Amino acid sequence: MKIFKLLSMVLIAIFISISFTACSNDKESVVPPVEDEYIDVPLQISIDTSIDITDEPLSRADNQNPVYAIDIEEIDSNTSTTTDYAYGFFRSLDNVTIKLKKNKEYRIYAALYYDFFSKYKFYSNDGFNPATFYNTYTNGFIYPYDEYYNVSYWYNKDYVPYSETYLIEGDGYYDTIDKFSPSLNNICSMELKRITSAFEISVEGLTEGSIRCGLEFLEYNLIPSKPKISQMFVCSYLMYNTECNLKVYVDYIPTTGEPIKLVNSNYTFKRNKRKRFLIKLDHSGESENVNTGFNFTQEKVEFIDEEQIRYNCTIN
Missing domain, CATH: 2.60.40 (Immunoglobulin-like)
Structure with a gap:
């Protein structure tokens, strides 16, 4: 009986020792986060x-x-x-x-x-x-x-x-x-x-009234003494693409009467290229049509100019 009690006490002591060691090892296994260098x-x-x-x-x-x-x-x-x-x-x-x-x-x-x-x-x-x-x-x-x-x-x-x-x-x-x-x-x-592109709008035959023109929401006004605008711009689309489509508009503003739309279309603009628009106004009044016709021509020009787009417009 005494031997049994002695064995029981030894086993209990061993169990407590193992448990204590395991707890100690658990605490030591927690590694603090490494600070960034x-x-x-x-x-x-x-x-x-x-x-x-x-x-x-x-x-x-x-x-x-x-x-x-x-x-x-x-x-x-x-x-x-x-x-x-x-x-x-x-x-x-x-x-x-x-x-x-x-x-x-x-x-x-x-x-x-x-x-x-x-x-x-x-x-x-x-x-x-x-x-x-x-x-x-x-x-x-x-x-x-x-x-x-x-x-x-x-x-x-x-x-x-x-x-x-x-x-x-x-x-x-x-x-x-x-x-x-x-x-x-x-x-x-x-x-x-x-990532820059550019446009140029010039108007021939602007003797009276004015021109309201622009690219998307960038707006400019042309008058008989200053009938051309040439502007470079940066578009966020050109950061990730070599070209983008943007709207160009040109309106004739007469001295009296309502504005007349001459151009209102989307065009492709490319990096490091300038697109040129030439508007020829005819004040003859022989036609009731605002746009009697238009043609597109592509010039062989230096790298700075992509092409020139011509519009022949009759205004009353």
């Missing part, structure tokens, strides 16, 4: 000079007040989804660095615009709260929390109801890098491609 990566951005448009108004010499818009997204290694990491707007990228997590990958968007803040501003939002607007350069990168930004998030200062716009006047460049790894690259180098 950050490194500073300089940004090095250049412009693709293989295409140079020199004719007015597509001259780079007229470009003033550059703004570099940078958007960086962090890529989830498990799901490949992205979350916004940082963004900023800079006059120059000299000495600009971004603090990135060493063991992560990123998608980086970069755009360059000129004279942007005189007419437009950038904005970001989270889909719930009022948007945040930026009408000047940032001192450094902004690291948002649950906020979304894109380099083509443009906001017109004066246009209503087209405040959030996909079309801006001026010159622009764009590029993106996918799966950028700070551990493999100590410098982020990008070569921006030109």
Whole structure:
């Protein structure tokens, strides 16, 4: 009996010892999360000079007040989804660095615009709260929390109801890098491609009245002393495609009476190409038809001009 009790006590002691050891091992197996290691990566951005448009108004010499818009997204290694990491707007990228997590990958968007803040501003939002607007350069990168930004998030200062716009006047460049790894690259180098297109509308025979014309919601007025407009523009669609379809309209505004529609059609605009429209007005009044006829001709011109589209219009 005493031997039985002694064996029972030994077994109980062994059980308690094993249980205590198991509990201790459970606590020791909890590994604290590893903090991310950050490194500073300089940004090095250049412009693709293989295409140079020199004719007015597509001259780079007229470009003033550059703004570099940078958007960086962090890529989830498990799901490949992205979350916004940082963004900023800079006059120059000299000495600009971004603090990135060493063991992560990123998608980086970069755009360059000129004279942007005189007419437009950038904005970001989270889909719930009022948007945040930026009408000047940032001192450094902004690291948002649950906020979304894109380099083509443009906001017109004066246009209503087209405040959030996909079309801006001026010159622009764009590029993106996918799966950028700070551990493999100590410098982020990008070569921006030109994403600018242009249109020219000239009117012959404008002796009285005026012309109201434009591209989508970009509107201009022509008068007898100034019968031509030539404008370059950046469209967000041209960031991801080499061409896009946009509406061109031309209306004749007589000194008395109602406006007369001369052109109201969609046309294909391409990167680094300018589409030209020539409107010939006939004031003879021999016909009651507004548009007596029109033809399309394609000229063999320099690379800057894609084609000239001619309209012969009789107005009463």
